[in-house]
Amino acid sequence: MxxxxxxxxxxxxxxxxxxxxxxxxxxxxxxxxxxxxxxxxxxxxxxxxxxxxxxxxxxxxxxxxxxxxxxxxxxxxxxxxxxxxxxxxxxxxxxxxxxxxxxxxxxxxxxxxxxxxxxxxxxxxxxxxxxxxxxxxxxxxxxxxxxxxxxxxxxxxxxxxxxxxxxxxxxxxxxxxxxSALTVATSALAVSDVHRHLRASTIIAALSFLALRGNPEAYDPAVHAARAHPHQIAVTNTLHTLVSGASPALRLQDPFGLRVVPQVTAPALHAAETLTAAVTAEINAAVENPLVTADGVHHHGQFHTAALAAGLDAVRGAFLPVMSLSAARLSLLMRPDMTGLRAFLADGPPGSSGLMITEYVVQDLLAEMRVTVQPTVSGTVSISLGLEEHASFATQGARTLRTMTRLAPTLLGAELVAAVRALRLSPERLTTGTLREAYDLAAAQLSDDLTDRPLDTDLTRAAALLPTLAALL
Known part of the structure; x- marks a missing residue:
């Protein structure tokens, strides 16, 4: 090719x-x-x-x-x-x-x-x-x-x-x-990763829904048609289809980690779509100063990447809540009152820690991500003897988005490890269809040893599975 x-x-x-x-x-x-x-x-x-x-x-x-x-x-x-x-x-x-x-x-x-x-x-x-x-x-x-x-x-x-x-x-x-070819290239690769992570996060959230025996009313398309923000109905329809046939709900209303997945994911998809359009324009643009056209040579400011910078800031701001919601679901999966299983999904002698440490890993990653959300467009500059007194700082926005996308797989992978473990302990909660396929893919890669042991291999393998899970949607 x-x-x-x-x-x-x-x-x-x-x-x-x-x-x-x-x-x-x-x-x-x-x-x-x-x-x-x-x-x-x-x-x-x-x-x-x-x-x-x-x-x-x-x-x-x-x-x-x-x-x-x-x-x-x-x-x-x-x-x-x-x-x-x-x-x-x-x-x-x-x-x-x-x-x-x-x-x-x-x-x-x-x-x-x-x-x-x-x-x-x-x-x-x-x-x-x-x-x-x-x-x-x-x-x-x-x-x-x-x-x-x-x-x-x-x-x-x-x-x-x-x-x-x-x-x-x-x-x-x-x-x-x-x-700005380096900035644009970095942005392009990062936003492509964002799209994959968002699709994978939807699959993983649905697996957690099964493990937690969530209430599907939150994903009823009629609810979301009443306030049709961009992408929200599509996310809802996807989740509604994925969890069809799930075990009877245990709660009248679920915690936010399950209940607001469409509302939180939709803005991230919208921001990523907007950034994708901006990046696509940049990779096909003649922005050199001066610009040479059939009419002559033109001196200008087209090299200023304000639109790109704004799009990068928006994606980082919308992507972080998706990651924090994953962390919330991981915490739910640790709770016996939510899963009906042992604390931390342990399966060994009393006092076993199970997946306790994964919450610390995820909160560490979230803390790293929060640092990257500061808008870069708020920066100021005066250089070249004061001639250049403004900059977009899109470069820094692209780098920090790339940082987020490199941290996200481990964070989402931790939720995947927990959801798969919970479903291994209660396989009757599994459904058929796409989620069964996702579970089988993950279960084949993650150890079925549920005793206390180092989790690095499972977390690494779970992170590597994200592109495969994303491809299911």
Missing amino acids: QVRLDGHSLTIPELETIASGTTGITVDPAALTLVDERHSGLRGAQARGAVYGANTGVGANRHEQAGDPDGHALRLLRSHCAGVGPEEDDRTARAVMAVRLNQLLAGGSGVSRRVAEALATALHDGAVPTLHRWGAIGTSDLSALAELTLTLAGDRPWRSGAAPAVELDATDALPMISS
């Missing part, structure tokens, strides 16, 4: 497959022709007068004519390559390359065709650059993209693989780094 890059139709699922390293790419010849045309347009504008970054300095040096035109590109790139902070993993690095290439193919950068082709060749051949994380605030990933471009030019080594070095001219440097 190969993904065709044309500058306007790349999707997040396609980007994920490229990032995985298992899918190749092809480039639309018409897009490369457009790149060539716009490069000629930029060179013509450069010959006629000042063009930001092509024959001038950048930032507060924008009014200074660039000296040594032949060395301007490499000077600009080297000076912007901070090269500090943690290294991004191969998956993220490949996603950055794919995003940046697709943006170049949108035809607004003015970069030379040979540079776009060199990036395509490197991506196709499996070369992976070293990209360091720090050095961006949501107004272009200048440092990381300078690192990528210098690697393409042979100035820095590839971390793995290799690709022929490409020659840069003065009009190639700023067009290559005038992008």
Whole structure:
């Protein structure tokens, strides 16, 4: 399978497959022709007068004519390559390359065709650059993209693989780094994980419902039709179908951990859907400053990622309550008055601890997540001699969302371990259909030894099961 890059139709699922390293790419010849045309347009504008970054300095040096035109590109790139902070993993690095290439193919950068082709060749051949994380605030990933471009030019080594070095001219440097490709790639991979986690959390919540013998009235579609928030009816219908045929309810009204799953999950789905649209727009956008069009060269502020930052903040704020509700259900599963089983789902001599420690793990993870929910758009900045006095901080929003998505599997996995244990102890509470399939998948991976023992293997395996469970919906 190969993904065709044309500058306007790349999707997040396609980007994920490229990032995985298992899918190749092809480039639309018409897009490369457009790149060539716009490069000629930029060179013509450069010959006629000042063009930001092509024959001038950048930032507060924008009014200074660039000296040594032949060395301007490499000077600009080297000076912007901070090269500090943690290294991004191969998956993220490949996603950055794919995003940046697709943006170049949108035809607004003015970069030379040979540079776009060199990036395509490197991506196709499996070369992976070293990209360091720090050095961006949501107004272009200048440092990381300078690192990528210098690697393409042979100035820095590839971390793995290799690709022929490409020659840069003065009009190639700023067009290559005038992008938030790392921020966008990080956002794309993170929001895709959010979608998977939300689907998996719905399956796990339904398993907990069975174990706790919940009341299905809370999932009656008629209830939710009376206040039809986006996605709430869909979540309700899913849960109503999943728990159909469950054991008779024990309570007139369940605790919130069961009763408000649709109300809490729906805003997270809505926020993730909105962010997905924003990220998809970014990976197919020509945002370089200056922008080269058929009408000429335009200086602008399209590099500012305010919409992306707002979407990232919204997802983090809506995702955390889904995780805290999972923690609430885990606590319910520890309670004998809720399950009819022993405290902490223990199954050994009196005083056995069972799954007691899982609550501590989950609350630790939740505490880590709460730190990430602080809105990044509230930040302030004044840099480059005061010329740049605002930033979106989408970069920080993307990183913190990624942190949340990496913590979430263990948190949800703890609930899964508990729900499966409870259903093992009371198998008559199981239903047929999707939840039975989910239970069987989990039970096959999780130990049936219910005595007190280390739980690390079960928690790790449960976390790894989330994509499989998500695929059931």
